[in-house]
Amino acid sequence: MTSETGILRFGAYIPRNRLQRSAIFAANGWFAGGLKGLAKGERAIANWDEDPITMAVEAARDAVPEDQRGAVGSVSLASTTLPFADRLNSGVVKEALTLNDATGAFDVTGGQRVATSVLIQALAAAKGGAEPHLALASEMRLSRPASESEMVQGDAAAALLIGQGDVVAKYLGSHSVTIDFVDHFRSSGQDFDYSWESRWIRDEGYSGMIGAALTDGFAALGVTAADIDRFIVPITARGVAEGLAKKAAIRAEAVADRLGDSVGDSGVAHPFLLLAAALETARAGEKIVLVAFGQGVDLLLFEATGSGASPARGVAGSLARGVKDGNYLRWLFHRGNLGLDRGMRAEADQKQPGTTLWRNRKAVLGLVGGRCAKTGVVQFPSSDISVNPNDHGFGTQEDYPLADRKARIVTYTADALTYSPAPPSYYGMIDFEGGGRMMAEFTDVEADDVEVGRDMSMMFRIKAIDEIRDFTKYFWKAVPAA
Amino acid sequence: MARGIKDKVAILGMGCAKFGERWDKDADQLMVEAYEEAIADAGIETSQIDAAWLGVAFDAVNIGPSGIPLATALRLKNIGVTKVENYCASGTESFRGAVYAVASGAADIALALGVEKLKDTGYGGLPVRTRGTMHDMTGITGSAPGNFAQLASAYRKTHGVSKEDLKRAIAHVSVKSHANGAKNPKAHLQKAVDMDTVLNAPMIAEPLGLFDCCGVSDGAACAIVTTPDIARALGKTDIVTIKALQIASSNGWELQHGGGWNGSYFHTTRIAAEKAYHEAGITNPREQISLTEVHDCFSITELVTMEDLYLSKEGEGWKDVLDGMFDADGKVPCQIDGGLKCFGHPIGASGLRMIYENYLQLLGRAGARQRQTPPSLALSHNLGGMPSQNVSAVAIVGLADA
Numbered sequence: 001m002t003s004e005t006g007i008l009r010f011g012a013y014i015p016r017n018r019l020q021r022s023a024i025f026a027a028n029g030w031f032a033g034g035l036k037g038l039a040k041g042e043r044a045i046a047n048w049d050e051d052p053i054t055m056a057v058e059a060a061r062d063a064v065p066e067d068q069r070g071a072v073g074s075v076s077l078a079s080t081t082l083p084f085a086d087r088l089n090s091g092v093v094k095e096a097l098t099l100n101d102a103t104g105a106f107d108v109t110g111g112q113r114v115a116t117s118v119l120i121q122a123l124a125a126a127k128g129g130a131e132p133h134l135a136l137a138s139e140m141r142l143s144r145p146a147s148e149s150e151m152v153q154g155d156a157a158a159a160l161l162i163g164q165g166d167v168v169a170k171y172l173g174s175h176s177v178t179i180d181f182v183d184h185f186r187s188s189g190q191d192f193d194y195s196w197e198s199r200w201i202r203d204e205g206y207s208g209m210i211g212a213a214l215t216d217g218f219a220a221l222g223v224t225a226a227d228i229d230r231f232i233v234p235i236t237a238r239g240v241a242e243g244l245a246k247k248a249a250i251r252a253e254a255v256a257d258r259l260g261d262s263v264g265d266s267g268v269a270h271p272f273l274l275l276a277a278a279l280e281t282a283r284a285g286e287k288i289v290l291v292a293f294g295q296g297v298d299l300l301l302f303e304a305t306g307s308g309a310s311p312a313r314g315v316a317g318s319l320a321r322g323v324k325d326g327n328y329l330r331w332l333f334h335r336g337n338l339g340l341d342r343g344m345r346a347e348a349d350q351k352q353p354g355t356t357l358w359r360n361r362k363a364v365l366g367l368v369g370g371r372c373a374k375t376g377v378v379q380f381p382s383s384d385i386s387v388n389p390n391d392h393g394f395g396t397q398e399d400y401p402l403a404d405r406k407a408r409i410v411t412y413t414a415d416a417l418t419y420s421p422a423p424p425s426y427y428g429m430i431d432f433e434g435g436g437r438m439m440a441e442f443t444d445v446e447a448d449d450v451e452v453g454r455d456m457s458m459m460f461r462i463k464a465i466d467e468i469r470d471f472t473k474y475f476w477k478a479v480p481a482a
Numbered sequence: 483m484a485r486g487i488k489d490k491v492a493i494l495g496m497g498c499a500k501f502g503e504r505w506d507k508d509a510d511q512l513m514v515e516a517y518e519e520a521i522a523d524a525g526i527e528t529s530q531i532d533a534a535w536l537g538v539a540f541d542a543v544n545i546g547p548s549g550i551p552l553a554t555a556l557r558l559k560n561i562g563v564t565k566v567e568n569y570c571a572s573g574t575e576s577f578r579g580a581v582y583a584v585a586s587g588a589a590d591i592a593l594a595l596g597v598e599k600l601k602d603t604g605y606g607g608l609p610v611r612t613r614g615t616m617h618d619m620t621g622i623t624g625s626a627p628g629n630f631a632q633l634a635s636a637y638r639k640t641h642g643v644s645k646e647d648l649k650r651a652i653a654h655v656s657v658k659s660h661a662n663g664a665k666n667p668k669a670h671l672q673k674a675v676d677m678d679t680v681l682n683a684p685m686i687a688e689p690l691g692l693f694d695c696c697g698v699s700d701g702a703a704c705a706i707v708t709t710p711d712i713a714r715a716l717g718k719t720d721i722v723t724i725k726a727l728q729i730a731s732s733n734g735w736e737l738q739h740g741g742g743w744n745g746s747y748f749h750t751t752r753i754a755a756e757k758a759y760h761e762a763g764i765t766n767p768r769e770q771i772s773l774t775e776v777h778d779c780f781s782i783t784e785l786v787t788m789e790d791l792y793l794s795k796e797g798e799g800w801k802d803v804l805d806g807m808f809d810a811d812g813k814v815p816c817q818i819d820g821g822l823k824c825f826g827h828p829i830g831a832s833g834l835r836m837i838y839e840n841y842l843q844l845l846g847r848a849g850a851r852q853r854q855t856p857p858s859l860a861l862s863h864n865l866g867g868m869p870s871q872n873v874s875a876v877a878i879v880g881l882a883d884a
Contacts, residue, residue, distance in 0.1 A: 344603075348610035348623075356615040364619045379738045381620065387738040411636040411745035411869075414688040415628030417607055424688070427622045428632055429737070429745055429870060437740040439622050439870060452639035464623065475620055 005127045006167035006302060011063025011159045011311040012276045013055050013138075014263055014318035016444045017325040018042035021151055027328045028146035038151040041261030042324065046140050046155040048334040048421040049443055049462040051472065052079040053089055055157035055269075056138035057096040057460040062311045063159035064134065066404045069097055072161070073131020074104035076122075078115035078268050079138050080186070082107060083472050092474065093136065095365035096460045098401055112294030115268050120298060122162040123171045132163030139267035142191045145337055149193060152236055154264020156318075158272035168279050168308030169288065171300070175217030178296035181205055198237070206240050206293065207247070213297035214248045214289075221301050225249040229286035230278045234270035235293060236260030250289075262319060271298075277315040279304065313482070321482065334421060345419035352466060352473050362399065367458060367476045369436050370397035378402075378435030405432045407440075407456045407478055414447065430456055430478055443477040455481035486761035487585045489882060491724045492713040494591065494706045495524025498838045501701035501826035502670040509538075509545045509599040509702070510555035516595065516702040516831075517556055524591075524706040525716060528556065531706070532589035534563045537576030537596035538830035540611065543603050552595055569866025570779065571729070572596060573703065573833025574875035580707050581724055590712055596835075597702035598828035607698055608829075627687040627695050629868035630780040634689050636745030637786060641797035649689055651800035652781035653680040656693045658809050659778065659817045663824025665851040670699040670826030694781040699826025703834035705841075710882055721882035722844050725859060726761035729875045730754040737870040750874035751790035751863065758876040759792075764859065767792045771878075772857040773843055774814055775836035777865035778821040784808075787863055788816070791876070810851070818843065818851055833864035833875060840879050858884045 025039035046055065056077050064072065075097075077090035084092075090105040108114045115137035122133040138157035143149035183205050184195040195201075210233070218224060231254045233241035238260075245255045256278055258265075266273055271292040278288055284306025292298040313321070325331070332338035362368040363381040370382025373396045377388040380402060386393040412428030426442035428450070442450065443461055456478035463475040497519025499512045507515070521528065536552040538544055545551035549563030568575040573596035580592035603609045608626050612618055622628075638648055657677055663669040675693060683691035713721050730750040736743040743749055755767070764770045771793065778784035789799040793814055794807070802808065808816035819825050819839040822832060840860035842848040864875040 344605045345610055350612055350618045352619060353615050357619065360616055360619065378740060379734075381616070383734075387734050389735050389739065389742070411632035413624075413628050413631035413635065413690075414685075415624050415631070416684075417625040417627055417686050418623060419610075420623075424685075425624065425628070427624055427628065428635070431740045435740045437738065438620075439737060441622050452635050463619070473619065 003164055004167045004170045004305070005123060005164050006171040007160050007169045007279065008132060008163050008165055008167055009063045009068070009161035009309045010168060010276045010279050011059050011061070011313070012273055012315045012318055013058035013062060013157045014044045014315070014322070015046045015050055015055065015155050016321055016323050017045050017047065018322045019045045019325050019328065019331055023326040023328045024150060032146040035146070035148065035151055038148065043264035044154040044156055045325065045331050047444060049477070050140070051083045051462060052081050052138035052140050052157065053083055053092050054460050054462060054474065055140065055155065056093050056136040056159070059138065059157035059159040060093065060097055060134060060136055061404070062313045064161055065312065066098070066401060069099055071132050072099055072103060072134045075099065075134040075136065076106050076108050076118050077136045077138065078108040078118055080109055080111070080268055081140050082109060092365060095361050096474070098362070098366040098368060112268055113271070113292035113296065113298050116271050116290065116292035116298035116300060117176070119160065119162065120174045120176065120300065126163045129164070132161055135160045135162055137269040137272040139269040141193070141267055142335060144192050145332060152260070152265050154266050156263055156266035156269050156273050158269050158276045160272055160275070166308050167305055169282070169302035169304050172303055173221045174298065174300045175213060175220050176296065176298045177209065177213050179209060180295055181209065202237065202240065206235055207243065210244055210291055210293060210297050211247055213299050214244065217299040223287065223301060226251070227287050228254050228289050230254055230256055230282065230288040232256045232271070232274045232278060232288065232290045234258060234265070234274050234291070236265040273315060276311070280310070280314050280316055317482070330422070342419060348419070349468060350464070350466070351469065352471060364475060366401065367403040369400045369402050371400035372396045373398050378432070380436050380438045400436065402432050402436050403458045403476060405434060406481060407432050407458065409450060409452055409454045409456060410437070411452065412442070412450045414450070426450055440476070440478040442479065444479045449480040457481045487581065487727060488725050488761055488763065489710065489723045490585045491581045491707050492710040492882065493722045493841055493879065494526070494708045494713050494716065494718065495520045495522070496705050496838045496841050497523060498668060498703040498835055499701050500668045501699040501828060503601050504700035505601065507700065509597050510551060512599065512700060512702040513552060513555045513595055513597050516704040520704040520706050526591065526706070529559050530591050531558060531561060531593050532591055533561055533580070533583045534558055534593040534595065535576040535579030536563060536565045537567070537572035537594070537833065538565060538598060539567055539569060539572050540598060540600070540609055540829065543609060544599050545597070568873045570777065570827070570829050571833055571864045571866035571873045571875045572830040573835065574862070574864040574877055575729065575833070577705055577834055577837060577877065578727055578729060580705065581727055584707050584709060591706060591708045593704065593706050594834060595702065595704045596830035596833060598830045599700050600698050600828060601700045625687060627690050627780055630783050631687040631690045632745060633786055633869050634782045637782070640744050640746040643800055645689065648800060649681065651803045652694055652785055653677055654803050655778065655781040655784045656680050656823060659821045659823035662810050662818050662851060663820025666820050666825060669820040669824050670697045671820065671824040690780055690782065696779050696822035697824060697826040699828050701826055701828035701831045701835070703831040703838050705834055705837060720845055722841050722879050723882045725878040725880050726758035727877045728754045728758040728761060729873060730757070731873045732867070732871045734871070745869065747786050748790045748865065748869060748872065748874055750872055751787060751865065754874040754876040755791045758878055762859070762878045771814060771859050771861050772855070773818065773840060773853060773860040774816045774863070775819065775821065775839050776816055776863040777832070778817055778823050779827060779865070783865070784816065784821070791861065791863060815853060818853060833862065836862035836864060837877055837879060844879065844881055
């Protein structure tokens with residue numbers, strides 16, 4: 001085992017549904033005929049019960065299995081679309097991952113390259129011997145119907161565990177420049193971006209700034225363009241990466257796929273997502289350049305080791321899980337861009353007291369149940385008196401995490417009466433492998449996915465949104481096992 | 483086991499409001515409607531009532547908290563009035579309060595009344611309600627049919643029944659209850675339906691279609707109870723007594739003990755039934771019980787309840803249903819008054835409505851739907867909650883000398 005500084009583990013999460021761009025254009029082409037050139041391929045769209053927090057949790061779980069999380073010393077969540085402006089979003093992630101309370105956590109936001117900026121800081125800290133840092137990037141941007149953004153963006157998250165040890169990729173250095181180049185902006189409290197002309201962005205921004213950063217960065221890092229085996233430019237606009245490579249004399253075959261046709265531009269998450277995709281197939285010794293753009297440029301240089309940990313699902317697994325979706329109206333509704341008549345059942349008001357959530361945070365956010373130390377019976381949630389009918393042990397419960405355990409459907413239904421943003425609502429009783437059971441909502445599920453005995457796994461999702469107080473409630477749901 | 487209450491308490495009088503969409507009446511008026519019939523049947527004055535229990539479940543669209551609304555509506559004489567709530571078993575729960583008061587000697591005459599005014603919610607089905615802040619964070623946000631529909635998937639799997647066979651069996655349950663309800667002037671739904679209509683109805687919660695779900699109604703029902711001796715002293719000759727009254731509540735085993743319960747039956751109903759049979763001295767329910775009113779909130783619930791009450795063998799209830807065993811002219815009629823399905827289901831009133839029908843049938847006062855073979859022991863089963871966490875109530879009544 002080598003002990004280098006770099007990326008110890010990595011993972012990704014791309015939501016299951018892939019909205020067909022042709023469906024978007026079919027709805028909006030009458031109004032914005034110019035979008036026709038973008039109406040190819042598909043974009044990843046988060047389900048109604050997903051947001052940057054839930055996607056970050058899934059990416060983190062992909063990267064760091066439960067039995068490895070004790071090593072995480074700090075966690076960060078980078079995004080420009082965090083659900084809470086003043087509640088630590090990474091704090092929710094920390095609870096969902098059942099990280100130790102003695103874990104530092106911080107949110108990173110404000111621009112498109114903040115994830116790589118944190119990555120650079122984390123790598124520097126790791127060189128100095130800091131505890132491993134779990135860097136998460138997750139983005140779910142809103143776009144106006146019939147906008148270019150709607151066509152080219154996508155929702156995704158990725159995770160990198162930074163530290164010293166048996167790394168997947170050695171860190172060789174970085175180079176950053178910062179210039180207040182306002183290609184687009186979104187003011188605080190606003191939902192949608194405002195963008196400037198794409199030709200100016202391409203010429204002065206991408207070509208000018210990234211081009212200069214490549215020249216300066218390679219010089220500073222002591223590499224030449226010919227040394228680069230993987231060139232990652234997370235800009236999905238056609239030809240930009242290829243143009244930069246050509247200008248810098250980087251081999252054309254080194255240019256990494258931007259996943260523009262299959263995922264879309266996932267904003268802050270996109271550099272991490274493309275790096276994760278590269279690491280899944282990188283061979284030992286390959287040199288990887290990662291670029292990020294946003295009021296300047298970050299450039300990072302890695303060398304793949306050919307060893308280290310692989311993710312449970314990764315980008316390839318996430319892509320394979322994709323399901324084509326042609327329902328543009330449903331997506332507009334789920335993003336709050338279309339006001340459907342939801343009926344009186346949607347009016348149910350269930351305030352979530354902060355006190356109850358705090359007391360039960362392990363159970364609610366971490367899906368931690370209880371195991372009777374005397375009889376071994378597992379239950380959810382934990383309780384002072386064991387549920388075991390043959391031995392109601394008093395005070396015998398130990399923490400027992402359930403989120404990473406496989407489950408099996410015991411009962412189910414598809415409920416068309418209860419309010420759900422995606423009717424019918426599937427739910428049922430599930431038994432966990434090794435003990436424990438719960439009544440669970442199912443998500444990312446079709447009629448053919450449910451039957452008694454079918455295997456499921458758990459995902460962290462939005463349970464409900466308290467619209468009166470604008471508070472997102474999270475819990476765990478069952479999805480068909482991969 | 484405790485000594486029980488068999489034959490210690492008699493029903494002095496009962497009443498039931500017309501169930502349905504009672505746009506013209508408030509809950510207090512429905513209470514009075516049921517009470518008027520009951521007090522006239524009992525042949526006493528309001529001032530003779532020593533204690534009262536009120537069963538009601540949904541505060542938001544009803545009469546508000548406490549027993550005061552009952553005391554006020556009926557102008558009771560400043561007696562103790564207790565409101566009870568045990569989900570859809572609230573009606574039987576109120577009955578238990580009154581019966582136990584008389585059995586203990588604390589009251590000579592006690593009153594139980596259940597009421598619900600559901601048609602002020604603004605939509606069909608039950609209102610969405612909280613089940614506590616912790617449950618709201620971790621439980622499902624499903625509807626009542628969704629909760630009960632899960633019985634079907636587990637029943638199919640446990641007993642190897644095909645989707646089609648089970649759907650036909652539960653459809654038979656609904657067709658039967660509609661036929662019975664059509665003969666009951668107080669029932670909410672009084673129209674017969676055929677199999678095809680039931681089988682092809684819109685899906686509410688798989689596999690329950692529209693006709694697999696009971697009516698949601700406004701209504702009230704009332705019982706006045708006393709001791710058999712007092713009943714005779716008041717001039718009653720045919721005395722209906724309580725043979726058994728048992729309630730069993732879930733303790734979390736079904737929902738939390740992995741692998742312990744298969745989801746296809748009601749654990750609590752089996753326990754309540756066993757205790758009730760023991761209390762009543764019944765050793766062979768299939769032969770001794772002559773009439774049943776069970777909590778058929780959904781057709782699948784009635785089907786599995788037949789097994790839980792030991793009237794059908796486990797896994798064979800669906801065959802007995804299709805064979806007509808529980809039809810009005812069958813061996814053990816079930817919901818001869820239309821049941822929750824067609825009489826309607828005003829939550830707090832339902833348990834008392836079931837006892838009301840059994841009481842009428844025992845006394846030969848059930849009109850066009852009167853069972854020709856006189857019943858001897860009649861069972862009511864009232865259920866609150868959902869299959870995975872519930873309260874089951876079983877009440878058996880019969881003629882005092884039966």
